[in-house]
Amino acid sequence: MRKIFGYKFLFAAALVASLASCSDDDDKTLSTRVEKPVITTGLSATTVSEGDTITVTLTSDKAISDPMEFKFEVLAGSTGGFRDLSSAEGIEIEVGAGFGALGYQIVMPAYTTSYTFTIVPIVDLEAEGAETFNIRFYGDGNAKGKVAEGSEFFTLTVNNTVTDDFIANFDWSQTNADYYGTLVAGEYAGDDDATHAYCDFDFDLELYTWPGLDYQAVSYTDCPESLTLLGTDPDGEYLLVPSFYTADGPTPPKSGEINFKAFVEMGRPGAFKTVYNLDNVWSYTVGGIEEGNPDGAIPIVLIEKVGTTYTVRDFNTNEVLGSGRGASLKQQIIAKIKARKH
Numbered sequence: 001m002r003k004i005f006g007y008k009f010l011f012a013a014a015l016v017a018s019l020a021s022c023s024d025d026d027d028k029t030l031s032t033r034v035e036k037p038v039i040t041t042g043l044s045a046t047t048v049s050e051g052d053t054i055t056v057t058l059t060s061d062k063a064i065s066d067p068m069e070f071k072f073e074v075l076a077g078s079t080g081g082f083r084d085l086s087s088a089e090g091i092e093i094e095v096g097a098g099f100g101a102l103g104y105q106i107v108m109p110a111y112t113t114s115y116t117f118t119i120v121p122i123v124d125l126e127a128e129g130a131e132t133f134n135i136r137f138y139g140d141g142n143a144k145g146k147v148a149e150g151s152e153f154f155t156l157t158v159n160n161t162v163t164d165d166f167i168a169n170f171d172w173s174q175t176n177a178d179y180y181g182t183l184v185a186g187e188y189a190g191d192d193d194a195t196h197a198y199c200d201f202d203f204d205l206e207l208y209t210w211p212g213l214d215y216q217a218v219s220y221t222d223c224p225e226s227l228t229l230l231g232t233d234p235d236g237e238y239l240l241v242p243s244f245y246t247a248d249g250p251t252p253p254k255s256g257e258i259n260f261k262a263f264v265e266m267g268r269p270g271a272f273k274t275v276y277n278l279d280n281v282w283s284y285t286v287g288g289i290e291e292g293n294p295d296g297a298i299p300i301v302l303i304e305k306v307g308t309t310y311t312v313r314d315f316n317t318n319e320v321l322g323s324g325r326g327a328s329l330k331q332q333i334i335a336k337i338k339a340r341k342h
Helices: 002-034 326-341
Strands: 038-040 045-049 054-060 068-074 091-093 103-108 114-121 131-139 153-159 166-171 187-189 195-197 202-210 215-219 225-229 236-246 263-268 272-277 301-306 309-314
Touching (some): 166 202, 215 225, 236 263, 236 326, 263 309
Antiparallel strands (some): 038 054, 068 131, 091 103, 131 153, 166 225, 166 263, 236 301
């Protein structure tokens, strides 16, 4: 009986010691988790213009063996939005990835105590006043680092920028923002039962001198296509021509037909913008220039340039140009495009 009692006593003592040891280990683990590197940004209220580069320097009070992941996002109440900012080092975080609201993830490399990333307000075509961005920067992802209290929030004020150039963007991608603001490429159902991007189709954008029809600028390889009439280019008139080159190449649509949704957005950044709608002008079955479509190329506007002042006139409704020269002009342009692209 004494032996049994002795064994029970020894077992209980060992158990208490074990629990005490675990408690000590837990305290040490908790202490280790709390002692994260503390990061400062040095930013508070900053005022810049569209196109300016804001350099943010992250400073950590110690280096660790793992990368540290952070995120910056534009808060509600801002007059500017997330899409108005870009970051070369940032990785766009989608809401569905589990990182909260739309934003940019910033990764500070391992074994470093200083790291810089940039924020650039995008120069757009809109003529607008100053925009305010209330930004939050905080530890996210692997949560290895902690942002100092005074560095978590800062305000960015962005003034409008007016450039000397004229920009034109031709878009048939049907890209749209989902419920959370993430941009999603437009797709159609192919006859292979898979989805394919509208960007697979070959559309182009050309700018000609007028009336000489010499090439001034072209865009053939992007989606959307984009070109620039520089403020330093000669004064005069220029003809803007979007075109559908060919329906050949991409996977055929399962329905047998696509009526393309397209538009050209153009203007002098920061001064004015106009949009020319081209919905249903081109279709898959009719095809483009290569398929013999006489409307494969569509002259849409004349741009009059005087210094850095631009006047855009609709090609089809302009009184001087409404003299029956349209059909002949399209044939000349189509011939030039074929010669250039073959």
